[in-house]
Amino acid sequence: MARMVAHAPEELTDGRLHRLGEGIGKVVYASEHWVVKRERSPTEVVALILLWKMLRRWAHKIPFGWGDRLMRRPSRLIRFLRIATQAGMAVIPKSIWYSKHVSQVLRTYVSRDRRGEKLARTHLTGSTLVPEIITFPPETVLVGGWPGWLTIREATERVEATLDKKIEALATEGDFAGVELWLNRFLDTRLAGWQRGLFSVDAHLKNFGVVGQRVVLLDTGGLTDRWTDIAERLSKDEQVAEPHAQLGLAGVLAEQPHVASRFNERWKSMVNRDAVGDILGAECTPDE
Numbered sequence: 001m002a003r004m005v006a007h008a009p010e011e012l013t014d015g016r017l018h019r020l021g022e023g024i025g026k027v028v029y030a031s032e033h034w035v036v037k038r039e040r041s042p043t044e045v046v047a048l049i050l051l052w053k054m055l056r057r058w059a060h061k062i063p064f065g066w067g068d069r070l071m072r073r074p075s076r077l078i079r080f081l082r083i084a085t086q087a088g089m090a091v092i093p094k095s096i097w098y099s100k101h102v103s104q105v106l107r108t109y110v111s112r113d114r115r116g117e118k119l120a121r122t123h124l125t126g127s128t129l130v131p132e133i134i135t136f137p138p139e140t141v142l143v144g145g146w147p148g149w150l151t152i153r154e155a156t157e158r159v160e161a162t163l164d165k166k167i168e169a170l171a172t173e174g175d176f177a178g179v180e181l182w183l184n185r186f187l188d189t190r191l192a193g194w195q196r197g198l199f200s201v202d203a204h205l206k207n208f209g210v211v212g213q214r215v216v217l218l219d220t221g222g223l224t225d226r227w228t229d230i231a232e233r234l235s236k237d238e239q240v241a242e243p244h245a246q247l248g249l250a251g252v253l254a255e256q257p258h259v260a261s262r263f264n265e266r267w268k269s270m271v272n273r274d275a276v277g278d279i280l281g282a283e284c285t286p287d288e
């Protein structure tokens with residue numbers, strides 16, 4: 001269970017919280033030590049997913065390399081998608097939003113998110129693999145941007161940085177030993193999760209964060225204990241020739257082929273059906 005406290009930390013109620021990050025499903029606001037999450041409305045989530053899929057398919061056709069640039073900058077991409085979505089939702093007919101395909105997409109997304117959150121709460125609470133969560137009686141806080149306020153019942157420990165940012169910063173300083181160390185810690189955290197019977201199918205660097213010496217999982221939405229889902233993800237991962245590039249590190253490691261190839265070697269030896277299957281073994285829900 002998350003730690004229960006008598007009331008929300010003062011720093012959350014003191015002033016207006018700024019927007020720290022956002023994903024497909026949530027917008028995250030922060031005070032100095034805590035973050036709180038606003039869940040997007042179902043239409044917003046669907047619109048973002050559909051646009052994301054469309055963009056992924058067509059990015060390379062957008063002139064001046066804008067599309068490719070966008071695909072390499074996840075934060076900018078999601079901001080762009082949100083703005084495009086808000087415009088799009090006003091002009092796209094309701095019948096499309098309520099079509100069978102769209103509701104299927106949404107159902108998959110929501111059930112994944114709920115399942116992952118539940119698995120994290122039962123298997124990872126109190127472990128070093130996730131940031132701490134506290135719960136308290138409902139409280140309304142002020143947030144930047146629309147809609148200006150938010151009712152919260154819980155808060156999550158704010159991490160120093162997301163893993164993508166941490167690695168970018170180290171690379172900018174020229175500290176590639178540090179880059180390699182944190183990439184290894186990333187794999188260590190994934191391994192520790194598998195040893196508890198849990199696998200994230202959404203393991204990109206923005207979904208992990210840095211606390212002290214360790215890497216923690218920020219986004220529990222991709223967590224699963226079902227071998228069918230895991231094997232599907234891994235069979236795709238096994239096709240990846242350069243995992244570091246897949247993780248968006250092609251630029252960061254352009255001048256560091258040895259760091260890249262050591263990471264890719266270790267990643268390939270771990271992230272495949274044989275290796276993960278051996279670890280998950282009996283922990284996992286077998287195929288139905």
Ligand SMILES: Nc1ncnc2c1ncn2[C@@H]1O[C@H](COP(=O)(O)OP(=O)(O)O)[C@@H](O)[C@H]1O
Pocket residue numbers: 020021022023024025026027028035131156157158159161162206207209218219220221
């Ligand atoms: N505890 C945290 N500390 C700092 N930043 C966070 C934290 N949790 C989430 N974030 C930021 O917010 C973004 C979106 O949160 P996430 O839980 O991944 O939502 P989604 O399910 O929409 O992907 C993350 O990618 C990260 O940048």
Ligand SMILES: [Mg+2]
Pocket residue numbers: 023024206207219
């Ligand atoms: Mg996320």
